[in-house]
Amino acid sequence: MTLTAQLGAVRGGTARLYLAVARGAFRRYATYRAATLAGAFTNTVFGCILAYTFLALWHARPGLGGYDTRQAVTYIWISQALLVTVAVWGGGFQDDVQDRFRTGDIAVDLYRPVDFQGWWLATDLGRAGFHLLARGAVPTLAGMVLFDTRLPADPAVWAAFLVSVLLAVVVSFGLRFLVSLTGFWLHDSEGVRAVMLVVSMFFSGMLLPLALFPGQLGRIAAELPWAALISVPTDVLLERRTGTALLTGLAFQAAWAAVLLAAGRGVQLLATRKVVVQGG
Amino acid sequence: MAETLTARAAWSVRSWWLVAAMWTRSIMAYRISFTLMLLANIATNSLDFVVLLLMFRHTDTLGGWTLPELAFLYGTSGLALGLANLLVGSIDALGQRIRAGTLDIVLIRPAPALAQLCAERFSLRRLGRPLQAGALLAWSLSRLDVHWTPDRLLLMPMMVCAGTVIFACVFIGGASVQFWWDEAKELQNSFTYGGATMLQYPPTVFARELVAGTVFGLPLAFVNWLPALRILDKPDPLGLPAAFQYASPLAAALCVLAAAAAWRAGLRAYRGTGS
Numbered sequence: 352m353t354l355t356a357q358l359g360a361v362r363g364g365t366a367r368l369y370l371a372v373a374r375g376a377f378r379r380y381a382t383y384r385a386a387t388l389a390g391a392f393t394n395t396v397f398g399c400i401l402a403y404t405f406l407a408l409w410h411a412r413p414g415l416g417g418y419d420t421r422q423a424v425t426y427i428w429i430s431q432a433l434l435v436t437v438a439v440w441g442g443g444f445q446d447d448v449q450d451r452f453r454t455g456d457i458a459v460d461l462y463r464p465v466d467f468q469g470w471w472l473a474t475d476l477g478r479a480g481f482h483l484l485a486r487g488a489v490p491t492l493a494g495m496v497l498f499d500t501r502l503p504a505d506p507a508v509w510a511a512f513l514v515s516v517l518l519a520v521v522v523s524f525g526l527r528f529l530v531s532l533t534g535f536w537l538h539d540s541e542g543v544r545a546v547m548l549v550v551s552m553f554f555s556g557m558l559l560p561l562a563l564f565p566g567q568l569g570r571i572a573a574e575l576p577w578a579a580l581i582s583v584p585t586d587v588l589l590e591r592r593t594g595t596a597l598l599t600g601l602a603f604q605a606a607w608a609a610v611l612l613a614a615g616r617g618v619q620l621l622a623t624r625k626v627v628v629q630g631g
Numbered sequence: 632m633a634e635t636l637t638a639r640a641a642w643s644v645r646s647w648w649l650v651a652a653m654w655t656r657s658i659m660a661y662r663i664s665f666t667l668m669l670l671a672n673i674a675t676n677s678l679d680f681v682v683l684l685l686m687f688r689h690t691d692t693l694g695g696w697t698l699p700e701l702a703f704l705y706g707t708s709g710l711a712l713g714l715a716n717l718l719v720g721s722i723d724a725l726g727q728r729i730r731a732g733t734l735d736i737v738l739i740r741p742a743p744a745l746a747q748l749c750a751e752r753f754s755l756r757r758l759g760r761p762l763q764a765g766a767l768l769a770w771s772l773s774r775l776d777v778h779w780t781p782d783r784l785l786l787m788p789m790m791v792c793a794g795t796v797i798f799a800c801v802f803i804g805g806a807s808v809q810f811w812w813d814e815a816k817e818l819q820n821s822f823t824y825g826g827a828t829m830l831q832y833p834p835t836v837f838a839r840e841l842v843a844g845t846v847f848g849l850p851l852a853f854v855n856w857l858p859a860l861r862i863l864d865k866p867d868p869l870g871l872p873a874a875f876q877y878a879s880p881l882a883a884a885l886c887v888l889a890a891a892a893a894w895r896a897g898l899r900a901y902r903g904t905g906s
Contacts, residue, residue, distance in 0.1 A: 383814055384814075385812055385813075385814035385815065386814035386815075386816070386817065389814060389815045389816065389817040389818040390817045392817075392818060392821060393817045393818065393820050393821045393825065396821035396822075396825045397821070397825055397828065399841075400825060400828055400829045400832075400837075401828075403832075403836050403837045403838070403841075404686075404693070404832050404836055406836075407693050407694045407832070407835075407836040408686055408689065408690060408693060411689075411690040411692065411693065412689050412690050415689055537663060537664070538661070539661045539664045541661075541664050541668060542661075542663060542664035542665070542666070542667030542668045542671065543667065545667060545668045545671030545672065545675070546667055546670070546671045546674075548671065548675060549671055549674040549675050549678060552675070552678055553678055553681070558678060558679070558682045559682050559685055559686070563685060563686075563689065564685065565685070565688060
């Protein structure tokens with residue numbers, strides 16, 4: 352075998368490995384059907400409650416923030432569908448890593464012949480794939496039945512939305528990975544995680560569209576990485592971002608994804624240099 | 632009989648206290664995490680209110696209610712949920728214990744299982760919500776021009792106590808479901824956290840059927856909506872008799888009976904795997 356062929360085989364093997372890891376994570380989450388159903392129900396209940404509050408607000412101020420009433424209600428349902436998929440709350444691989452810090456198994460992860468960051472990214476993409484199908488579809492359908500919503504008919508918009516959600520998951524992973532790595536210094540990253548949750552819920556647009564934030568705050572929020580989680584994908588699906596705005600939106604997400612993954616890689620190098628394994 | 636009942640209640644409270652104290656010591660081992668989490672807890676809970684503030688930058692009333700009136704609902708709802716969560720919130724991890732087989736350990740200890748499970752992983756950081764909600768309630772009362780009468784003064788503590796009991800019963804009732812359906816943990820979030828979110832907004836915002844469901848179905852309307860109509864002198868969107876506005880203790884008592892029945896039925900249905 353020539354050298355290039357060998358390299359190609361290795362690369363193919365790595366891709367296959369990550370695909371297997373992602374598939375495993377997908378199936379792992381798919382195992383808990385009852386929990387998924389319970390979760391989707393909860394998303395639907397919250398969707399209903401929040402949709403009514405938005406209806407009241409848009410009843411008082413029609414066209415607020417450039418959203419018509421149907422778009423505002425749809426915004427609630429899409430954000431509920433994305434909440435768990437892009438892990439705005441945190442969670443997913445973070446729970447596993449946190450446990451592994453506590454038990455010391457994290458040391459095993461570090462000398463596996465697989466990249467630490469790549470491994471967890473693959474599991475998180477698998478998880479997100481399942482959550483998009485299960486916890487995304489149920490609230491979206493419920494919202495369509497119970498309320499007057501506005502979803503696009505153009506398949507191209509849906510395709511752009513899926514790309515945007517994929518990028519949102521990667522940005523979210525980048526943020527959560529950095530939070531998890533603080534465990535190397537603090538032993539327990541729960542506190543940092545809790546702080547991150549506040550920032551993430553607020554600046555992602557999960558609670559209120561960023562367009563409703565006052566002046567300067569709104570402009571700053573739109574440039575922060577959290578805007579990539581909810582704000583950009585919902586605007587894509589609501590067709591508020593089309594043409595050039597769509598491309599800049601996706602580019603914005605991709606840029607943050609790259610920056611955060613690189614930062615995660617850097618911190619990981621620092622962390623592994625200082626790690627001390629206790630006991631045997 | 633009465634004496635043994637009192638003795639049993641006292642023993643339950645003491646068991647709860649012992650377990651809670653143990654967890655407090657344990658969690659205090661990570662002080663930085665604890666402080667950050669208490670602050671984050673307060674901040675997380677404040678987010679809902681920040682959203683309300685931002686909403687009120689665009690409008691003066693929501694469903695016919697002003698910002699201080701909404702803050703009153705927000706404060707009373709958060710106070711009731713926060714206190715219930717502090718006292719019994721840990722019970723929602725029941726399903727995990729059933730799956731891991733660690734419920735049996737709780738059952739063989741010479742202390743009431745319910746008291747132990749309610750205090751499990753007790754953390755003072757849960758004080759964040761009642762503190763923040765209480766502060767906002769105080770702010771709203773300072774801004775509102777309530778026409779205080781004896782019945783309104785009495786309704787205030789009655790509402791908070793009954794509301795705490797009602798939410799505590801929803802926690803326990805929801806956890807009882809996990810005896811049969813051990814993955815249902817998130818289901819009860821719909822009714823506890825979802826319910827509390829709903830109660831932060833005026834009933835006029837929601838569909839009448841939904842509001843009726845919180846009066847005659849799961850009686851969350853008694854936590855704050857109904858007494859608030861009396862205290863703030865607002866019209867009742869359902870047009871119910873005024874007696875409903877004073878009926879929170881009765882609703883709480885019914886909830887206790889229902890939650891106790893659910894818990895007993897669940898515990899009786901539980902079979903350990905023996906592993």
